[in-house]
Amino acid sequence: MNFYDHLEAHGSSIAIQGDPAGTLSYTELALLADSVRGNVVRRCLVFCLCENRWEALAGYLGFLRGRIVPVLLSSGLGRDSLSGLLSTYQPEFVWAPVERATDLGPGLEIFRLGGYALFRTNSTNDYSMHSDLALLMTTSGSTGSPMLVRQSYANIISNTESICNYLQISEKDRPITSLPMNYTYGLSIINSHLQVGAELVLTNRSFMDKGFWELIRRTQVTTFGGVPYSYEILKKLRFSRMDLPSLRVLTQAGGKLNPGLASEFAQICQEKGIQLFIMYGQTEATARMSYLPSSLAKTKFSSIGIAIPGGEFWIENDSGYKITESGPVGELVYRGENVTLGYAQNRFDLSKEDENGGILRTGDMAWYDEDGFYHVVGRKKRFLKLFGNRVNLDEVEQGLRKNGIDCACAGCDDLMKIFITDDLADAAAVKRMASELTQIHQTAFEVVGISEIPRNEFGKVQYSQLK
Amino acid sequence: MSNKEKYEQVFVESFSVEPSVLNDQFVYQCVPAWDSVGHMTMIAALEETFGIMMETDDIIDFGSYTKGQELLGKYGVTF
Numbered sequence: 028m029n030f031y032d033h034l035e036a037h038g039s040s041i042a043i044q045g046d047p048a049g050t051l052s053y054t055e056l057a058l059l060a061d062s063v064r065g066n067v068v069r070r071c072l073v074f075c076l077c078e079n080r081w082e083a084l085a086g087y088l089g090f091l092r093g094r095i096v097p098v099l100l101s102s103g104l105g106r107d108s109l110s111g112l113l114s115t116y117q118p119e120f121v122w123a124p125v126e127r128a129t130d131l132g133p134g135l136e137i138f139r140l141g142g143y144a145l146f147r148t149n150s151t152n153d154y155s156m157h158s159d160l161a162l163l164m165t166t167s168g169s170t171g172s173p174m175l176v177r178q179s180y181a182n183i184i185s186n187t188e189s190i191c192n193y194l195q196i197s198e199k200d201r202p203i204t205s206l207p208m209n210y211t212y213g214l215s216i217i218n219s220h221l222q223v224g225a226e227l228v229l230t231n232r233s234f235m236d237k238g239f240w241e242l243i244r245r246t247q248v249t250t251f252g253g254v255p256y257s258y259e260i261l262k263k264l265r266f267s268r269m270d271l272p273s274l275r276v277l278t279q280a281g282g283k284l285n286p287g288l289a290s291e292f293a294q295i296c297q298e299k300g301i302q303l304f305i306m307y308g309q310t311e312a313t314a315r316m317s318y319l320p321s322s323l324a325k326t327k328f329s330s331i332g333i334a335i336p337g338g339e340f341w342i343e344n345d346s347g348y349k350i351t352e353s354g355p356v357g358e359l360v361y362r363g364e365n366v367t368l369g370y371a372q373n374r375f376d377l378s379k380e381d382e383n384g385g386i387l388r389t390g391d392m393a394w395y396d397e398d399g400f401y402h403v404v405g406r407k408k409r410f411l412k413l414f415g416n417r418v419n420l421d422e423v424e425q426g427l428r429k430n431g432i433d434c435a436c437a438g439c440d441d442l443m444k445i446f447i448t449d450d451l452a453d454a455a456a457v458k459r460m461a462s463e464l465t466q467i468h469q470t471a472f473e474v475v476g477i478s479e480i481p482r483n484e485f486g487k488v489q490y491s492q493l494k
Numbered sequence: 495m496s497n498k499e500k501y502e503q504v505f506v507e508s509f510s511v512e513p514s515v516l517n518d519q520f521v522y523q524c525v526p527a528w529d530s531v532g533h534m535t536m537i538a539a540l541e542e543t544f545g546i547m548m549e550t551d552d553i554i555d556f557g558s559y560t561k562g563q564e565l566l567g568k569y570g571v572t573f
Contacts, residue, residue, distance in 0.1 A: 233529075233530045234530065234554075235522070235530050235533045235534075235553070235554055236522075236554065237551075237554045237555060237557075239554075240554065256531070259534070260530065260534055263534055263537070263538075263553070264550045264553055264554065265549075265550045268550065269550065414531055455510070459510065462527075466526075467531075468527060468529060468531035468532050468535070469510060469527065470508075470531060470532070470535045471531070
């Protein structure tokens with residue numbers, strides 16, 4: 028049984044607690060979902076500009092129910108990025124907050140529900156979609172990159188069931204949306220709780236907003252998730268001293284939590300009687316691939332745990348052979364039904380078959396210990412996670428070079444270092460440029476002046492020499 | 495530098511804005527840089543500048559340029 032086709036199974040149970048206050052039952056949510064779907068009529072591509080609001084959720088569910096393929100995008104997507112994606116993908120409809128009408132052109136609105144409207148575009152209709160294709164997700168937040176991950180119905184169903192299984196989610200759990208629904212981890216929290224008929228508290232508020240904590244207390248929230256940066260904030264907010272009696276489960280994913288912070292939160296959670304689950308996932312695996320059982324949070328806090336039910340991990344060395352002993356580092360490889368179909372760069376890729384065959388090379392370097400627990404130590408691919416958002420170092424480099432900045436990008440999660448050779452270039456201006464390119468706050472970037480970018484005899488940048 | 499000048503300086507550096515925009519209309523999320531990341535950057539900078547440790551409630555109450563001045567009063571920072 029999948030959550031989107033069987034919303035009615037949970038009948039008059041509350042599905043959504045809104046912010047401001049207001050509730051929708053599962054039956055009502057299904058009716059609203061179908062009212063959106065009814066206006067699209069047939070299977071086609073739809074852009075869904077997401078906020079954590081019932082209208083966005085109703086649209087998403089209606090599209091899945093009608094086998095209409097949504098692309099979940101951030102409602103914060105700028106006008107230019109949106110326009111680029113529209114011309115690359117040519118969706119037939121856009122489901123978005125009514126205010127976005129000005130970015131789409133006049134006279135396109137055909138239906139309105141709450142604060143959202145359905146806009147019919149002038150699509151070229153020159154492409155087709157594979158019948159397994161259910162959903163398209165971005166990997167990099169709101170940068171407007173055309174690269175999307177193709178997820179199938181089977182992917183979503185499999186990952187949702189597995190998550191419900193290892194977290195033992197029940198209808199008594201009540202999550203609050205601490206992450207955006209267009210972010211794969213945020214969406215997986217929504218999906219897995221709809222699956223069991225639980226009540227979701229939908230809000231766009233952040234930890235920094237007093238209203239967020241009031242909402243948790245008022246609606247008796249039992250669980251929320253966070254990326255590593257969220258835990259930095261929780262620490263700063265002295266989470267250990269907060270009185271949140273209804274809270275029972277915290278989850279963490281979206282990048283590696285630094286071991287000190289992981290250990291600290293394992294301790295705090297134990298004292299508060301909260302289960303802490305450290306997890307690992309990627310959009311390419313629908314959402315999640317591993318979890319650390321909460322009973323081991325205090326002893327194995329530097330580990331991503333074990334593969335989720337139905338999944339399997341192994342480590343491969345440089346020559347592609349499976350490493351069969353604990354200890355040595357190699358690339359982490361995952362197999363499971365939640366491994367997605369592959370990427371799309373434009374609308375013509377939407378007809379592609381499954382390119383992964385259930386196996387995902389994660390691009391993360393890892394090893395497993397004697398107890399069979401996996402530990403991620405670094406990345407093979409050139410990207411960083413800045414506050415939970417995946418940012419490709421080469422793309423930033425190219426973007427800056429287009430602006431005339433000779434540079435090389437390196438660094439670690441939450442701090443990208445931009446090495447520049449031009450001592451006349453204004454470091455603050457370079458930071459601003461990088462922030463605009465990635466849509467991420469300037470503090471994620473450090474500009475370092477060097478005399479020359481180190482290159483080998485073939486002209487390839489020697490990133491290992493940039494520290 | 496006066497406390498007012500130090501306070502302004504933290505805003506200018508945390509959010510990359512001109513001092514002239516700092517008034518009672520300058521509130522959380524009014525510029526893209528004042529997001530959750532920017533907020534924590536600003537709080538850390540204020541704590542360092544004034545040698546204080548802010549309480550959770552004050553960190554999340556800190557919703558505007560004006561409100562912040564009032565809250566800092568609790569820590570003996572006056573304007």
